[in-house]
Amino acid sequence: MIEIKDLKKMYGRRAVVDGVSLVIEKNKVFGFLGQNGAGKTTAMKMMVGLLRPDAGSVSIAGRSVLESETREIIGFMPEAPYFYERLTGFEFLKFCGDLFPRHRKKTGAEYEALLKKVGIFEAKDAPIRNYSKGMKQRLGFAQSLVNDPEYVFLDEPLDGLDPIGRREIKEIIKLLKQEGRTIFLNSHILYDTEELCDEVGVIHKGKLLYAGSVKDFCSGKPLEDQFIATVEAHNK
Amino acid sequence: MTVHNVFVITKNTFKETIRDRILYGLVAFGALFILLDLFLAKLSLGDMVMIKSFGLAGVYLIGTIITVFLGASIIYREVEKRTLYFVLSKPASYGDVILGKFFGLYGAAILTVLLMAAVYLGVVLYQGGGFDARGFVAILYQLLEAGFFVALLTFLSAISTPLTSTIAAALILFSGHFMSTAVENVKRIGGFTKTFIDAAYYLLPNLEKFNVRNVVVHHVPLSLEPFILSAAYAAFYAAVLLYFAYAFLKRKEL
Numbered sequence: 001m002i003e004i005k006d007l008k009k010m011y012g013r014r015a016v017v018d019g020v021s022l023v024i025e026k027n028k029v030f031g032f033l034g035q036n037g038a039g040k041t042t043a044m045k046m047m048v049g050l051l052r053p054d055a056g057s058v059s060i061a062g063r064s065v066l067e068s069e070t071r072e073i074i075g076f077m078p079e080a081p082y083f084y085e086r087l088t089g090f091e092f093l094k095f096c097g098d099l100f101p102r103h104r105k106k107t108g109a110e111y112e113a114l115l116k117k118v119g120i121f122e123a124k125d126a127p128i129r130n131y132s133k134g135m136k137q138r139l140g141f142a143q144s145l146v147n148d149p150e151y152v153f154l155d156e157p158l159d160g161l162d163p164i165g166r167r168e169i170k171e172i173i174k175l176l177k178q179e180g181r182t183i184f185l186n187s188h189i190l191y192d193t194e195e196l197c198d199e200v201g202v203i204h205k206g207k208l209l210y211a212g213s214v215k216d217f218c219s220g221k222p223l224e225d226q227f228i229a230t231v232e233a234h235n236k
Numbered sequence: 237m238t239v240h241n242v243f244v245i246t247k248n249t250f251k252e253t254i255r256d257r258i259l260y261g262l263v264a265f266g267a268l269f270i271l272l273d274l275f276l277a278k279l280s281l282g283d284m285v286m287i288k289s290f291g292l293a294g295v296y297l298i299g300t301i302i303t304v305f306l307g308a309s310i311i312y313r314e315v316e317k318r319t320l321y322f323v324l325s326k327p328a329s330y331g332d333v334i335l336g337k338f339f340g341l342y343g344a345a346i347l348t349v350l351l352m353a354a355v356y357l358g359v360v361l362y363q364g365g366g367f368d369a370r371g372f373v374a375i376l377y378q379l380l381e382a383g384f385f386v387a388l389l390t391f392l393s394a395i396s397t398p399l400t401s402t403i404a405a406a407l408i409l410f411s412g413h414f415m416s417t418a419v420e421n422v423k424r425i426g427g428f429t430k431t432f433i434d435a436a437y438y439l440l441p442n443l444e445k446f447n448v449r450n451v452v453v454h455h456v457p458l459s460l461e462p463f464i465l466s467a468a469y470a471a472f473y474a475a476v477l478l479y480f481a482y483a484f485l486k487r488k489e490l
Contacts, residue, residue, distance in 0.1 A: 011489075048325045050490050068327040076325040082317040084248065086255040098244040099326040127255075143322060 001026055002047070002151065002184065007056035009042050009206075016042045018206035019056070024199070026150075029173065029183045031197035031214075033190065033227055039206040040186040041079055041155055047184065048076040048153050060151055072100060075149035079156045079186070081140035085129035089120055089139050092128060096143040103147050111146075118142040119168055133160040141169060145176075152176060154185040158192055170196060194223040204231050237331035245323065245336020246343065253306055253344035262305060266298030266352045273359045284365050288453040291356040292374050296449070299349040303382055304405055306344060307389030309398040310337050311485060320490060334390065334482045338474075342386045346379055374452040377463070380470040381446035385409070387474035391481040394488075411436065412443030441473050 002024040009017040017039045024030045034040045045051040047058050049065040063070045083092060093111050097103045115121040118138040123131060131139065137160045144152055157173070158166045166189075173196055176183055187193045193200065194214060200223070201211040209230055210217055218226050253259070273291045280286040314320045314333070323333055353375045360368040388408060392401035415437045422430040445466045451458065 045321075045490065050321060050324055068329070071325065071327045074325070076321070078318060078321040078325075081321070082319055083322075084252050084319060086252050087248070091251070095244065095248045096322060096326065099241055099323065099328050101238075101240070101327065104240070147326075 001061065002030075002182065003059045004043075004047065005057050005059075007043065007046060007058065008054050009039075009046060009051065010054050015206045017046070017053075017203075020203065020206075020208045021056075022201060022208065022211055024182060024184060026182050027177065027180050028198045029177050029185070029196050031193040031200045032184065032186045032203060033193060033200055034186075034203040035231065036188075038203045040203055043203065044076075044153055044155050044184070044186055048074060050076075072102060072147065073149055074151045074153060075144035075147060076153045077140045077144035077155060077157055080159065081136060083128045083131075083136060083139065086127055088125050088127055089115060089131070089135075089142075090124040092139065093142055093146060097146045100147040106146075114142050114145060117145075117172065119165070134162060134165050137161055138165070138169070141172070150181055152181055152183045154183065156186055156188065158187060158189050166192065190222075190224040190227055194218070202227060202230050204234050207234075209234055237329050237335070241328045241332040242335045242339065245328070245332055246339040249310075249337050249340020250343045253341060254347065256306070259302065259306065259344075259348070262298070262302050263348055263351055266294070266302065266348075267355045269298055270294045270352055270355045270359060273356070274362070277359075277363050282363060284360075284363070285453050287363055287365065288360060288368065288371055289449065291359055292371055292449045292453070295349065295352045295356050295375065296378055298352055299345070299378060299382065300385070300409065302348050303341075303345045303385055304389065304402055307341050307386055307393065308401040308405065309393055310341055310390055311394040311481065312396070312398055312401070313393075315485075315488060315490065318490070324490070330486045331482055334394075334478055334485060338387060338390050338478055341390070342383055345382045345386055349375065349379060349382060370452045370455070370458065373458055373463075374449045377446045377448050377466060380466050381443055384441060384443070384446075384470045384473050384477075387477040387481075391477040391484075394481040394484045408440065409443065412441045413447065415440060415442060416444045442469075445469055 004020060004022040007017055007020040008015060020043060032040050032043070042051065046053045047065060049071060058065045060070050060074060065071070087095065090111060093114065097106050097111065112121060112124065115124050118141050120135050120138045123135060128136065128139065141157060144154065157169055161169060170192060173183060197214055199212060200214050200217055202209045214223065270291055273287055273294070276290050277287050320333065353372065356371065357368055360371065389401060389405055392404050396404070418433050419437045422433045448458070
């Protein structure tokens with residue numbers, strides 16, 4: 001279970017994340033929705049331990065995310081990731097895997113299987129600088145799965161992918177759910193979010209406006225319409 | 237902090253660094269520069285002191301330029317390009333990152349200096365000077381200085397931009413080699429200037445501790461004790477700088 005309690009982050013005098021509280025049960029796909037600058041990425045960075053909150057806490061499986069052991073069971077894919085461009089895809093994935101004490105003995109075949117899973121096996125020995133944007137996105141996704149995480153945090157995982165790539169990544173996300181993992185994703189693409197998520201949260205100007213099931217949120221309307229209506233109602 | 241993670245990051249940094257194409261250009265330029273010694277040998281009618289002085293100075297100069305080139309953005313780039321996200325969202329600490337980056341870069345700096353040292357030793361051998369073991373001692377001292385310098389660049393790149401880091405590193409390098417001479421000179425002047433230079437002398441690193449090139453080429457006897465003291469001096473300064481780099485990086489909002 002992911003438990004977020006009264007999470008707050010200030011940049012100067014501005015609250016970028018303002019008292020967000022959420023509980024996400026195990027084996028759910030949770031979509032975090034919001035406009036650009038709403039606070040989604042900042043919130044996610046606190047969830048994976050990259051940023052320290054000014055107030056509040058995040059616990060994953062009952063432990064603080066700031067504990068090193070907690071990061072053993074999570075995977076994180078940043079938005080529009082940059083890489084060590086002179087490494088090959090395989091080397092980068094191995095580098096990421098080697099940072100997990102429990103996964104140091106992973107074999108080359110296991111890394112290759114992961115690269116196959118995200119569809120970039122053919123390019124495994126090419127330097128990352130030669131990868132297209134979509135291939136980098138897939139590699140970013142692969143590294144988030146390198147430790148077989150129970151909890152996967154994906155920041156805009158479908159950005160930069162062509163329709164086929166999007167479909168493939170969506171299939172993998174569905175597969176991850178079938179495998180019993182919990183997935184937290186930030187996304188702008190509401191159509192995909194509707195298809196993938198069991199629950200959504202709507203964040204606007206740092207405040208959480210809604211958290212709950214997609215069905216309840218939409219109440220028969222398209223997710224996009226309902227999202228816009230929620231945000232506009234708050235702006236009035 | 238774990239030794240294993242430091243090793244993993246070291247290996248990654250080393251691999252990334254030595255694959256830089258600009259580095260190959262710089263090393264090739266350095267090798268050519270040292271090969272100019274062959275020309276100098278003719279001009280100086282085979283004067284071995286001239287050949288060795290020029291060669292060792294070349295290894296030092298090019299080695300330092302390469303270290304600055306490699307190190308001025310070592311941490312800055314990680315933060316700006318957000319590659320740190322991949323590392324710090326895993327069970328790795330800020331300490332692992334700083335030490336891993338330091339050792340990886342230091343490894344690359346050692347490799348490039350040794351490559352140029354090999355060219356230098358080859359030139360001396362070709363000129364009939366035999367294997368220049370004393371010259372190699374000067375290279376070892378240079379590697380100690382490189383350790384300090386890599387730590388300095390790691391620290392500077394954690395707190396500022398590559399351009400500022402380069403300028404600051406160049407100034408510290410210059411003052412570090414100049415201070416011993418300045419302290420001697422201001423003895424005659426006295427007053428505030430002396431107090432100021434004395435204070436700067438104790439505050440800034442004394443990099444002349446690592447310069448034995450003159451001692452080596454003029455066959456002044458060498459002993460182990462100054463080498464050990466210089467190594468301890470470099471290790472102390474490097475440890476302090478790396479600690480501050482860690483403290484600054486940890487405070488940064490990623």
